[in-house]
Amino acid sequence: MKRNITAKIAIIVACILVISLNLNTLAQVNIEDAKQTVIGWADENAEHISEISHQIWEYAEVGLTEFKSSDLLVSELEKSGFGLERGLAGMPTSFVGTYIHGTGKPVIGILAEYDALPNGHSCGHNLFGTGSVSSAIALKEAMEKHNIDGTIKLFGTPTEDTHGGKVWMAREGVFDGCDVFLSWHPGTKNDCNYGSNLAVQILEVKYFGVPSHAGAAPEKGRSALDGLTISSIAMEFLREHMIEPMRIQYIITDGGQAPNVVPEYAQMRLVLRGPMMKDIDELRSRDGGIDDCLRAGALASGTDVTMQVVGAFYNKIPNRTGSDLIIENMNYVGAPAFTEEENQFVQTLADKYNLPLSGLDSSIHIPIDDTGKGSADTGDVSYIAPLIAFNTTTSAPGTPGHSLTNVEQVGMSIGWKGLVFATKVLACAGLDLLTDEGKLSAVQKEFQERMEGVDYHPVIPADLWPPIPKEQPADFKGPNVPDLPEAEKPESLLYWKIK
Ligand SMILES: [Zn+2]
Incomplete structure:
Protein backbone atom coordinates (compact mmCIF):
# COMPACT_ATOMS: atom_id res chain seq x y z
CA MET A 1 0.00 0.00 0.00
CA LYS A 2 2.76 2.35 1.01
CA ARG A 3 4.65 1.49 -2.19
CA ASN A 4 1.49 2.26 -4.17
CA ILE A 5 1.20 5.73 -2.67
CA THR A 6 4.89 6.41 -3.32
CA ALA A 7 4.42 5.36 -6.94
CA LYS A 8 1.35 7.62 -7.29
CA ILE A 9 3.23 10.57 -5.80
CA ALA A 10 6.12 9.89 -8.15
CA ILE A 11 3.74 9.92 -11.16
CA ILE A 12 2.08 13.14 -10.00
CA VAL A 13 5.47 14.81 -9.46
CA ALA A 14 6.59 13.65 -12.92
CA CYS A 15 3.38 15.04 -14.47
CA ILE A 16 3.83 18.38 -12.77
CA LEU A 17 7.42 18.48 -13.98
CA VAL A 18 6.42 17.69 -17.60
CA ILE A 19 3.60 20.25 -17.54
CA SER A 20 5.80 22.96 -16.05
CA LEU A 21 8.55 22.24 -18.58
CA ASN A 22 6.04 22.48 -21.40
CA LEU A 23 4.61 25.69 -20.01
CA ASN A 24 8.10 27.02 -19.72
CA THR A 25 8.90 26.44 -23.41
CA LEU A 26 5.50 27.78 -24.42
CA ALA A 27 5.60 30.82 -22.18
CA GLN A 28 9.12 32.02 -22.61
CA VAL A 29 12.34 31.06 -24.25
CA ASN A 30 15.46 31.13 -22.18
CA ILE A 31 17.08 34.06 -23.96
CA GLU A 32 20.49 33.45 -22.38
CA ASP A 33 20.57 29.89 -23.74
CA ALA A 34 19.44 31.07 -27.16
CA LYS A 35 22.13 33.76 -27.24
CA GLN A 36 24.75 31.21 -26.24
CA THR A 37 23.59 29.08 -29.18
CA VAL A 38 24.21 31.84 -31.75
CA ILE A 39 27.50 32.86 -30.13
CA GLY A 40 28.60 29.22 -30.06
CA TRP A 41 27.60 28.83 -33.72
CA ALA A 42 29.65 31.88 -34.71
CA ASP A 43 32.69 30.65 -32.77
CA GLU A 44 32.47 27.16 -34.26
CA ASN A 45 32.09 28.58 -37.76
CA ALA A 46 34.49 31.53 -37.39
CA GLU A 47 37.05 30.06 -39.76
CA HIS A 48 34.46 29.10 -42.37
CA ILE A 49 32.80 32.54 -42.21
CA SER A 50 36.19 34.23 -42.66
CA GLU A 51 36.95 32.02 -45.66
CA ILE A 52 33.63 32.92 -47.32
CA SER A 53 34.33 36.62 -46.81
CA HIS A 54 37.81 36.17 -48.22
CA GLN A 55 36.48 34.38 -51.28
CA ILE A 56 34.17 37.36 -51.96
CA TRP A 57 37.11 39.70 -51.28
CA GLU A 58 39.05 37.88 -54.01
CA TYR A 59 36.12 37.96 -56.47
CA ALA A 60 35.85 41.78 -55.94
CA GLU A 61 32.86 42.11 -58.28
CA VAL A 62 31.55 45.64 -58.87
CA GLY A 63 27.84 46.56 -58.76
CA GLU A 85 14.18 33.81 -54.44
CA ARG A 86 16.62 35.33 -56.91
CA GLY A 87 16.68 38.12 -59.47
CA LEU A 88 14.35 40.57 -57.70
CA ALA A 89 13.72 44.10 -58.99
CA GLY A 90 15.25 43.15 -62.33
CA MET A 91 18.72 42.54 -60.85
CA PRO A 92 19.99 38.96 -61.40
CA THR A 93 22.44 39.26 -58.47
CA SER A 94 19.77 40.15 -55.90
CA PHE A 95 18.19 37.49 -53.67
CA VAL A 96 16.01 36.91 -50.63
CA GLY A 97 16.55 33.94 -48.30
CA THR A 98 13.61 33.09 -46.02
CA TYR A 99 13.31 30.89 -42.95
CA ILE A 100 9.97 30.53 -41.13
CA HIS A 101 9.45 28.91 -37.73
CA GLY A 102 6.14 28.34 -35.90
CA THR A 103 3.72 31.24 -36.31
CA GLY A 104 6.23 33.06 -38.51
CA LYS A 105 5.82 36.23 -36.46
CA PRO A 106 7.57 38.62 -36.04
CA VAL A 107 9.37 39.10 -39.37
CA ILE A 108 12.97 40.26 -39.15
CA GLY A 109 14.68 41.58 -42.29
CA ILE A 110 18.48 41.47 -42.47
CA LEU A 111 20.35 43.48 -45.13
CA ALA A 112 23.42 42.13 -46.94
CA GLU A 113 25.74 43.88 -49.42
CA TYR A 114 28.55 42.22 -51.41
CA ASP A 115 29.54 44.61 -54.21
CA ALA A 116 33.10 45.86 -54.62
CA LEU A 117 34.46 49.12 -56.05
CA PRO A 118 36.85 49.24 -59.01
CA ASN A 119 39.80 49.22 -56.55
CA GLY A 120 38.56 46.09 -54.72
CA HIS A 121 36.55 45.64 -51.52
CA SER A 122 37.41 49.12 -50.28
CA CYS A 123 34.03 49.47 -48.52
CA GLY A 124 34.34 46.05 -46.84
CA HIS A 125 31.15 44.59 -48.32
CA ASN A 126 32.85 41.17 -48.45
CA LEU A 127 32.48 41.24 -44.65
CA PHE A 128 29.04 42.92 -44.70
CA GLY A 129 27.38 40.28 -46.92
CA THR A 130 29.03 37.35 -45.16
CA GLY A 131 28.27 38.65 -41.64
CA SER A 132 24.60 39.23 -42.43
CA VAL A 133 24.15 35.83 -44.07
CA SER A 134 25.98 34.15 -41.16
CA SER A 135 23.82 35.87 -38.53
CA ALA A 136 20.69 34.75 -40.41
CA ILE A 137 21.94 31.14 -40.32
CA ALA A 138 22.92 31.43 -36.62
CA LEU A 139 19.44 32.77 -35.84
CA LYS A 140 17.83 29.85 -37.66
CA GLU A 141 19.89 27.40 -35.58
CA ALA A 142 18.71 29.06 -32.36
CA MET A 143 15.07 29.29 -33.51
CA GLU A 144 15.04 25.56 -34.26
CA LYS A 145 16.84 24.53 -31.11
CA HIS A 146 14.87 26.73 -28.72
CA ASN A 147 11.57 26.65 -30.58
CA ILE A 148 11.40 30.39 -31.26
CA ASP A 149 8.64 31.65 -33.55
CA GLY A 150 9.39 34.09 -36.31
CA THR A 151 10.58 34.68 -39.86
CA ILE A 152 14.10 35.62 -40.95
CA LYS A 153 14.38 37.31 -44.34
CA LEU A 154 17.90 37.85 -45.57
CA PHE A 155 17.94 40.48 -48.34
CA GLY A 156 20.86 40.21 -50.76
CA THR A 157 21.03 43.77 -52.08
CA PRO A 158 23.39 44.32 -55.03
CA THR A 159 25.26 47.41 -56.21
CA GLU A 160 25.04 49.59 -53.11
CA ASP A 161 28.04 51.67 -54.08
CA THR A 162 27.28 52.14 -57.74
CA HIS A 163 23.52 52.26 -58.36
CA GLY A 164 21.89 51.98 -54.93
CA GLY A 165 20.30 48.57 -55.49
CA LYS A 166 17.98 48.84 -52.47
CA VAL A 167 16.06 51.72 -54.00
CA TRP A 168 14.95 49.55 -56.92
CA MET A 169 14.04 46.72 -54.54
CA ALA A 170 12.06 49.15 -52.37
CA ARG A 171 10.19 50.46 -55.43
CA GLU A 172 9.24 46.88 -56.38
CA GLY A 173 7.96 46.13 -52.85
CA VAL A 174 10.64 43.52 -52.05
CA PHE A 175 11.10 44.80 -48.45
CA ASP A 176 7.38 44.96 -47.62
CA GLY A 177 6.04 42.90 -44.72
CA CYS A 178 8.99 43.15 -42.31
CA ASP A 179 8.47 44.29 -38.70
CA VAL A 180 12.05 45.51 -38.30
CA PHE A 181 15.34 45.56 -40.24
CA LEU A 182 18.80 44.78 -38.89
CA SER A 183 21.98 45.76 -40.67
CA TRP A 184 25.63 46.56 -40.03
CA HIS A 185 28.63 47.95 -41.85
CA PRO A 186 32.38 47.48 -41.47
CA GLY A 187 33.96 50.49 -39.78
CA THR A 188 36.73 51.87 -37.59
CA LYS A 189 34.86 51.44 -34.30
CA ASN A 190 32.18 49.38 -32.55
CA ASP A 191 29.21 51.71 -32.39
CA CYS A 192 25.54 52.18 -33.23
CA ASN A 193 24.75 55.86 -33.61
CA TYR A 194 21.28 57.27 -34.09
CA GLY A 195 22.06 60.09 -36.50
CA SER A 196 20.43 60.51 -39.89
CA ASN A 197 22.06 61.50 -43.20
CA LEU A 198 20.87 63.46 -46.24
CA ALA A 199 18.24 62.57 -48.82
CA VAL A 200 19.49 62.88 -52.39
CA GLN A 201 18.13 63.17 -55.92
CA ILE A 202 20.39 62.62 -58.91
CA LEU A 203 19.19 64.32 -62.10
CA GLU A 204 20.33 63.91 -65.69
CA VAL A 205 19.87 67.23 -67.50
CA LYS A 206 20.15 67.45 -71.29
CA TYR A 207 20.26 70.59 -73.45
CA PHE A 208 19.53 70.44 -77.18
CA GLY A 209 20.67 73.31 -79.41
CA VAL A 210 21.35 73.98 -83.09
CA PRO A 211 24.85 73.24 -84.46
CA SER A 212 26.66 75.72 -86.65
CA HIS A 213 30.18 76.74 -87.73
CA ALA A 214 31.31 78.71 -84.69
CA GLY A 215 33.60 80.97 -86.77
CA ALA A 216 31.80 81.34 -90.09
CA ALA A 217 28.10 81.32 -89.02
CA PRO A 218 27.73 81.66 -85.23
CA GLU A 219 24.44 83.56 -85.67
CA LYS A 220 22.83 80.38 -87.04
CA GLY A 221 23.74 78.31 -83.97
CA ARG A 222 22.04 77.92 -80.62
CA SER A 223 24.49 76.57 -78.05
CA ALA A 224 23.38 73.74 -75.77
CA LEU A 225 26.44 74.50 -73.64
CA ASP A 226 25.24 78.11 -73.22
CA GLY A 227 21.94 76.80 -71.88
CA LEU A 228 23.76 74.55 -69.41
CA THR A 229 26.15 77.33 -68.34
CA ILE A 230 23.38 79.88 -67.74
CA SER A 231 21.40 77.34 -65.69
CA SER A 232 24.46 76.60 -63.55
CA ILE A 233 25.01 80.33 -62.88
CA ALA A 234 21.35 80.64 -61.83
CA MET A 235 21.88 77.69 -59.44
CA GLU A 236 24.98 79.39 -57.98
CA PHE A 237 22.76 82.32 -56.94
CA LEU A 238 20.11 79.91 -55.62
CA ARG A 239 22.66 78.47 -53.15
CA GLU A 240 22.34 81.62 -51.05
CA HIS A 241 18.62 81.04 -50.53
CA MET A 242 18.22 77.50 -49.29
CA ILE A 243 18.16 75.87 -45.88
CA GLU A 244 21.18 74.27 -44.22
CA PRO A 245 22.49 71.68 -44.95
CA MET A 246 21.10 71.54 -48.51
CA ARG A 247 23.64 70.94 -51.25
CA ILE A 248 23.74 71.51 -55.02
CA GLN A 249 26.51 69.61 -56.84
CA TYR A 250 26.98 69.21 -60.57
CA ILE A 251 29.41 68.18 -63.26
CA ILE A 252 29.26 68.66 -67.03
CA THR A 253 29.27 65.20 -68.58
CA ASP A 254 29.09 66.48 -72.18
CA GLY A 255 30.02 70.04 -73.13
CA GLY A 256 30.24 69.68 -76.91
CA GLN A 257 32.66 68.05 -79.32
CA ALA A 258 34.89 70.88 -80.61
CA PRO A 259 35.21 74.58 -79.81
CA ASN A 260 34.78 75.55 -83.46
CA VAL A 261 31.33 73.98 -83.61
CA VAL A 262 28.39 75.51 -81.74
CA PRO A 263 27.46 72.63 -79.35
CA GLU A 264 24.27 70.91 -80.43
CA TYR A 265 24.14 68.88 -77.24
CA ALA A 266 25.25 69.33 -73.62
CA GLN A 267 24.62 67.20 -70.56
CA MET A 268 24.87 67.71 -66.83
CA ARG A 269 24.75 65.37 -63.81
CA LEU A 270 23.12 67.22 -60.96
CA VAL A 271 23.07 66.03 -57.35
CA LEU A 272 20.67 67.67 -54.87
CA ARG A 273 20.82 66.87 -51.16
CA GLY A 274 18.64 67.89 -48.24
CA PRO A 275 17.55 66.76 -44.78
CA MET A 276 14.37 65.17 -46.15
CA MET A 277 13.10 64.26 -49.63
CA LYS A 278 10.36 66.90 -49.34
CA ASP A 279 13.07 69.59 -48.93
CA ILE A 280 14.58 68.57 -52.26
CA ASP A 281 11.14 68.48 -53.92
CA GLU A 282 10.50 71.97 -52.58
CA LEU A 283 13.89 73.31 -53.76
CA ARG A 284 13.13 71.99 -57.23
CA SER A 285 9.56 73.14 -57.63
CA ARG A 286 9.44 76.50 -55.86
CA ASP A 287 9.49 79.84 -57.73
CA GLY A 288 13.09 80.42 -58.78
CA GLY A 289 13.96 76.85 -57.73
CA ILE A 290 16.14 74.29 -59.53
CA ASP A 291 13.60 73.47 -62.26
CA ASP A 292 13.21 77.20 -63.01
CA CYS A 293 17.01 77.62 -63.17
CA LEU A 294 17.18 74.80 -65.74
CA ARG A 295 14.34 76.35 -67.77
CA ALA A 296 15.98 79.78 -67.52
CA GLY A 297 19.12 78.41 -69.18
CA ALA A 298 17.07 77.06 -72.08
CA LEU A 299 15.00 80.24 -72.35
CA ALA A 300 18.02 82.55 -72.46
CA SER A 301 19.93 80.44 -75.00
CA GLY A 302 17.10 79.39 -77.29
CA THR A 303 17.64 75.71 -76.55
CA ASP A 304 15.57 72.83 -75.22
CA VAL A 305 16.14 71.07 -71.92
CA THR A 306 15.01 67.71 -70.58
CA MET A 307 15.46 66.40 -67.10
CA GLN A 308 15.16 62.92 -65.67
CA VAL A 309 15.51 61.63 -62.11
CA VAL A 310 18.03 58.77 -62.45
CA GLY A 311 18.56 58.10 -58.77
CA ALA A 312 17.13 59.06 -55.40
CA PHE A 313 17.80 57.92 -51.83
CA TYR A 314 15.77 58.94 -48.82
CA ASN A 315 17.56 60.08 -45.66
CA LYS A 316 17.82 57.52 -42.88
CA ILE A 317 15.17 57.43 -40.15
CA PRO A 318 17.25 56.77 -37.02
CA ASN A 319 16.13 54.63 -34.11
CA ARG A 320 17.62 55.40 -30.73
CA THR A 321 15.83 52.50 -29.00
CA GLY A 322 17.38 50.15 -31.54
CA SER A 323 20.83 51.68 -31.02
CA ASP A 324 20.60 51.04 -27.28
CA LEU A 325 19.58 47.43 -27.96
CA ILE A 326 22.66 46.90 -30.15
CA ILE A 327 25.05 48.41 -27.61
CA GLU A 328 23.51 46.21 -24.89
CA ASN A 329 24.26 43.19 -27.07
CA MET A 330 27.76 44.39 -27.98
CA ASN A 331 28.53 44.55 -24.26
CA TYR A 332 26.94 41.14 -23.72
CA VAL A 333 29.03 39.53 -26.48
CA GLY A 334 32.23 41.47 -25.71
CA ALA A 335 34.28 43.18 -28.41
CA PRO A 336 37.29 41.33 -29.82
CA ALA A 337 40.79 42.44 -28.85
CA PHE A 338 43.51 42.91 -31.46
CA THR A 339 46.99 41.46 -31.31
CA GLU A 340 50.37 43.15 -31.39
CA GLU A 341 50.89 41.77 -34.93
CA GLU A 342 47.61 43.24 -36.14
CA ASN A 343 48.54 46.66 -34.80
CA GLN A 344 51.95 46.21 -36.38
CA PHE A 345 50.22 45.49 -39.70
CA VAL A 346 48.32 48.81 -39.32
CA GLN A 347 51.63 50.59 -38.73
CA THR A 348 53.03 49.05 -41.91
CA LEU A 349 49.99 50.33 -43.82
CA ALA A 350 50.40 53.80 -42.28
CA ASP A 351 53.97 53.89 -43.61
CA LYS A 352 53.07 52.39 -46.97
CA TYR A 353 50.22 54.82 -47.70
CA ASN A 354 51.62 57.73 -45.69
CA LEU A 355 48.53 57.96 -43.47
CA PRO A 356 48.11 58.85 -39.78
CA LEU A 357 46.45 55.58 -38.65
CA SER A 358 45.79 55.00 -34.95
CA GLY A 359 45.82 51.71 -33.05
CA LEU A 360 42.84 49.38 -33.57
CA ASP A 361 39.84 50.35 -31.44
CA SER A 362 38.30 47.47 -29.48
CA SER A 363 36.14 49.62 -27.20
CA ILE A 364 32.34 49.85 -27.47
CA HIS A 365 31.13 53.41 -27.94
CA ILE A 366 27.96 54.89 -26.47
CA PRO A 367 25.40 55.94 -29.14
CA ILE A 368 25.46 59.56 -30.32
CA ASP A 369 23.54 61.64 -32.88
CA ASP A 370 26.12 61.81 -35.67
CA THR A 371 23.89 63.04 -38.51
CA GLY A 372 26.13 63.13 -41.58
CA LYS A 373 26.17 64.86 -44.96
CA GLY A 374 26.38 61.70 -47.04
CA SER A 375 23.55 59.55 -48.44
CA ALA A 376 22.97 55.80 -48.70
CA ASP A 377 20.40 53.44 -50.20
CA THR A 378 19.55 52.07 -46.75
CA GLY A 379 17.55 55.31 -46.27
CA ASP A 380 14.61 53.97 -48.28
CA VAL A 381 14.56 50.77 -46.21
CA SER A 382 14.39 52.85 -43.00
CA TYR A 383 11.09 54.37 -44.22
CA ILE A 384 9.45 50.94 -44.65
CA ALA A 385 10.04 49.62 -41.11
CA PRO A 386 12.48 50.55 -38.32
CA LEU A 387 16.09 50.02 -39.38
CA ILE A 388 18.78 49.31 -36.79
CA ALA A 389 22.27 49.49 -38.29
CA PHE A 390 25.60 49.33 -36.48
CA ASN A 391 29.34 49.27 -37.17
CA THR A 392 32.13 47.07 -35.90
CA THR A 393 35.87 47.65 -36.02
CA THR A 394 37.25 46.10 -39.19
CA SER A 395 39.99 48.69 -39.80
CA ALA A 396 42.07 51.23 -37.89
CA PRO A 397 40.85 54.76 -37.06
CA GLY A 398 42.04 57.14 -39.78
CA THR A 399 41.50 54.60 -42.58
CA PRO A 400 39.90 56.54 -45.46
CA GLY A 401 36.67 55.06 -46.85
CA HIS A 402 36.93 53.38 -50.26
CA SER A 403 40.74 53.26 -50.00
CA LEU A 404 43.32 50.55 -50.66
CA THR A 405 44.26 50.81 -46.97
CA ASN A 406 40.77 49.55 -46.22
CA VAL A 407 40.96 46.81 -48.87
CA GLU A 408 44.00 45.35 -47.08
CA GLN A 409 42.46 45.36 -43.60
CA VAL A 410 39.08 43.85 -44.58
CA GLY A 411 40.92 40.99 -46.31
CA MET A 412 42.76 39.72 -43.19
CA SER A 413 42.29 38.87 -39.51
CA ILE A 414 41.43 42.46 -38.45
CA GLY A 415 38.37 42.41 -40.70
CA TRP A 416 37.52 38.80 -39.80
CA LYS A 417 37.37 39.63 -36.09
CA GLY A 418 34.93 42.46 -36.78
CA LEU A 419 32.96 40.09 -39.01
CA VAL A 420 32.51 37.39 -36.37
CA PHE A 421 31.66 40.01 -33.73
CA ALA A 422 29.03 41.55 -36.06
CA THR A 423 27.56 38.09 -36.70
CA LYS A 424 27.10 37.51 -32.96
CA VAL A 425 25.75 40.99 -32.17
CA LEU A 426 23.26 40.96 -35.05
CA ALA A 427 22.00 37.49 -34.14
CA CYS A 428 21.72 38.32 -30.41
CA ALA A 429 19.78 41.52 -31.15
CA GLY A 430 17.61 39.49 -33.51
CA LEU A 431 16.83 37.05 -30.68
CA ASP A 432 15.79 39.93 -28.41
CA LEU A 433 13.42 41.23 -31.08
CA LEU A 434 12.03 37.75 -31.81
CA THR A 435 11.38 36.81 -28.19
CA ASP A 436 10.70 40.07 -26.34
CA GLU A 437 7.54 41.77 -27.56
CA GLY A 438 8.27 44.78 -25.37
CA LYS A 439 11.62 45.43 -27.05
CA LEU A 440 10.20 45.09 -30.55
CA SER A 441 7.23 47.33 -29.83
CA ALA A 442 9.48 50.00 -28.24
CA VAL A 443 11.54 50.10 -31.45
CA GLN A 444 8.36 50.26 -33.54
CA LYS A 445 6.82 52.97 -31.35
CA GLU A 446 9.83 55.25 -31.90
CA PHE A 447 9.59 54.56 -35.65
CA GLN A 448 5.90 55.50 -35.70
CA GLU A 449 6.59 58.72 -33.80
CA ARG A 450 9.35 59.73 -36.21
CA MET A 451 7.17 58.85 -39.22
CA GLU A 452 4.17 60.91 -38.12
CA GLY A 453 3.11 63.07 -41.04
CA VAL A 454 6.00 61.80 -43.17
CA ASP A 455 5.22 60.33 -46.56
CA TYR A 456 7.25 57.70 -48.42
CA HIS A 457 7.00 57.02 -52.13
CA PRO A 458 9.86 55.79 -54.34
CA VAL A 459 11.18 58.77 -56.33
CA ILE A 460 12.86 56.92 -59.21
CA PRO A 461 10.49 56.66 -62.19
CA ALA A 462 8.52 53.43 -62.64
CA ASP A 463 9.92 52.78 -66.16
CA LEU A 464 13.54 53.26 -65.16
CA TRP A 465 15.72 50.19 -64.43
CA PRO A 466 19.31 49.76 -63.31
CA PRO A 467 21.79 49.22 -66.19
CA ILE A 468 22.00 45.42 -66.08
CA PRO A 469 25.01 44.01 -67.98
CA LYS A 470 23.92 42.16 -71.11
CA GLU A 471 26.38 39.33 -70.51
CA GLN A 472 26.59 37.00 -67.55
CA PRO A 473 28.95 34.08 -66.87
CA ALA A 474 27.75 30.70 -68.16
CA ASP A 475 28.15 29.11 -64.72
CA PHE A 476 26.05 31.74 -62.90
CA LYS A 477 23.29 29.90 -61.03
CA GLY A 478 20.92 32.86 -60.73
CA PRO A 479 18.28 33.96 -63.23
CA ASN A 480 19.04 35.24 -66.71
CA VAL A 481 19.25 38.92 -67.53
CA PRO A 482 15.63 40.08 -67.53
CA ASP A 483 13.94 41.58 -70.53
CA LEU A 484 13.50 45.11 -69.29
CA PRO A 485 11.88 47.98 -71.18
CA GLU A 486 14.37 49.75 -73.44
CA ALA A 487 13.52 53.25 -72.19
CA GLU A 488 16.57 55.54 -72.01
CA LYS A 489 18.74 52.68 -70.85
CA PRO A 490 22.38 53.16 -71.90
CA GLU A 491 24.89 55.79 -70.71
CA SER A 492 22.39 58.14 -69.13
CA LEU A 493 21.73 55.68 -66.33
CA LEU A 494 25.36 55.10 -65.41
CA TYR A 495 25.37 57.43 -62.45
CA TRP A 496 27.61 57.18 -59.46
CA LYS A 497 26.57 57.90 -55.97
CA ILE A 498 28.85 60.51 -54.43
CA LYS A 499 29.34 59.90 -50.72
ZN1 LIG B 1 29.62 50.43 -47.85
Missing part, protein backbone atom coordinates in the same frame (compact mmCIF):
# COMPACT_ATOMS: atom_id res chain seq x y z
CA LEU A 64 25.45 44.38 -60.80
CA THR A 65 28.23 41.90 -61.69
CA GLU A 66 28.27 40.18 -58.26
CA PHE A 67 27.62 36.81 -59.93
CA LYS A 68 30.09 34.60 -58.02
CA SER A 69 29.58 36.49 -54.75
CA SER A 70 25.79 36.11 -54.83
CA ASP A 71 26.09 32.42 -55.88
CA LEU A 72 28.36 31.78 -52.89
CA LEU A 73 26.11 33.50 -50.32
CA VAL A 74 23.00 31.85 -51.80
CA SER A 75 24.65 28.42 -51.55
CA GLU A 76 25.40 29.03 -47.84
CA LEU A 77 21.74 29.89 -47.21
CA GLU A 78 20.48 26.93 -49.27
CA LYS A 79 22.75 24.50 -47.40
CA SER A 80 21.18 25.78 -44.17
CA GLY A 81 17.64 25.21 -45.40
CA PHE A 82 16.55 28.74 -46.33
CA GLY A 83 14.03 29.17 -49.15
CA LEU A 84 15.51 31.31 -51.92
